[in-house]
Amino acid sequence: MLDAVSASAAVDADWLLGAATGQSAAQRRAHPEQPLAEPAWRRYQGLLQRRYRGEPVAYLLGRCGFMDFELVVTPAVLIPRPETEHLVEAALESPAARVLELGTGSGCIAIALGRAWPNARIDATDQSAEALTVANQNAALLGVDNLRLRQGDWYEPVGTARYDLIVSNPPYIGPAEPEPDQGDARFEPRAALRADESGLAALRIIIEGAAAHLEDAGRLWVEHGHTQGPAVREYLAAQGFEAIETRRDLAGHERISGGRRGAQRHE
Ligand SMILES: C[S@@+](CC[C@H](N)C(=O)[O-])C[C@H]1O[C@@H](n2cnc3c(N)ncnc32)[C@H](O)[C@@H]1O
Incomplete structure (x- = not known):
């Protein structure tokens, strides 16, 4: 569904899944058998909805990279x-x-x-x-x-x-x-x-x-x-x-x- 609003839908979804679970992509890949807990699933769905409405990933995550460091960003x-x-x-x-x-x-x-x-x-x-x-x-x-x-x-x-x-x-x-x-x-x-x-x-x-x-x-x-x-x-x-x-x-x-x-x- 994110394809309709984002040119980087797969990457966006991965970042949002990371935010919802608190796990890095590497951690999730290391344990693919672990099901997503219900609260994390609900958080993920909420973030996907907001992204679908257009909110930038950086605001949803509350951070973004610049040069060689990371910054807090808000609206x-x-x-x-x-x-x-x-x-x-x-x-x-x-x-x-x-x-x-x-x-x-x-x-x-x-x-x-x-x-x-x-x-x-x-x-x-x-x-x-x-x-x-x-x-x-x-x-x-x-x-x-x-x-x-x-x-x-x-x-x-x-x-x-x-x-x-x-x-x-x-x-x-x-x-x-x-x-x-x-x-x-x-x-x-x-x-x-x-x-x-x-x-x-x-x-x-x-x-x-x-x-x-x-x-x-x-x-x-x-x-x-x-x-x-x-x-x-x-x-x-x-x-x-x-x-x-x-x-x-x-x-x-x-x-x-x-x-x-x-x-x-x-x-
Ligand atoms: C394009 S943003 C740049 C923000 C940041 N330096 C960056 O590069 O991502 C322009 C910034 O100028 C600020 N700004 C706009 N008008 C201003 C003014 N009259 N005096 C001081 N800052 C102003 C805005 O609040 C905004 O933070």
């Missing part, structure tokens, strides 16, 4: 996407002592950077208090203690602080685009997905604010929609960024762009 946060791992990899190419992530959601990006750079100081902001509760829980579970979470609008919570690296995966789906109203995305927070100005509003604000929050030669990396590369490069150029580049995701789509703050723009 208060975007489910981290594999594309965002490219953003983390690009950010990690140039070591940074002070880092700012804007729109941290589950905390996936900030936590990945905090784990890779335990001596760096990572600040991360989000407007959603509920999302920051999840990010805080993830940082604690993963033992990341160099991350400071702040609630507010983009740069507002960090005042005039400057960073060596700013990174963001902001909402970038335009009001007219249908994706957030389809499939699993229907269950994700609107504020994590949609942005005005054909999806470019948050990217524009973040790029326009970056120079005032970057040290000389500091770097900015942003994730964006696959048609938004030209507009993002234009915003970066208009703010005096140098070494502007765009990278593609595994599907070959332009997905992340970044640049280095020119030293001449110091105020």
Whole structure:
């Protein structure tokens, strides 16, 4: 029945069976003769029904993988996407002592950077208090203690602080685009997905604010929609960024762009 709503029905069912029984696939395979106990069977049927109604597997399990670690996820946060791992990899190419992530959601990006750079100081902001509760829980579970979470609008919570690296995966789906109203995305927070100005509003604000929050030669990396590369490069150029580049995701789509703050723009 899951085939009708999921392209990965068999895998989904296996994950949900694991959640219902508390056993790994290997444990279940090792004892195929063991019947499913009635309570586990009922839990499994309940999870299958919810999946059939469209709830994402990650929300049903309450967790998902990102990079080489696992995160708690709830409907208060975007489910981290594999594309965002490219953003983390690009950010990690140039070591940074002070880092700012804007729109941290589950905390996936900030936590990945905090784990890779335990001596760096990572600040991360989000407007959603509920999302920051999840990010805080993830940082604690993963033992990341160099991350400071702040609630507010983009740069507002960090005042005039400057960073060596700013990174963001902001909402970038335009009001007219249908994706957030389809499939699993229907269950994700609107504020994590949609942005005005054909999806470019948050990217524009973040790029326009970056120079005032970057040290000389500091770097900015942003994730964006696959048609938004030209507009993002234009915003970066208009703010005096140098070494502007765009990278593609595994599907070959332009997905992340970044640049280095020119030293001449110091105020
Ligand atoms: C696309 S999600 C990214 C979440 C996470 N960083 C990731 O990559 O999975 C965008 C995040 O930006 C946050 N956000 C939206 N508008 C914001 C604003 N004006 N100020 C701060 N954060 C905002 C949302 O709450 C959401 O958590």
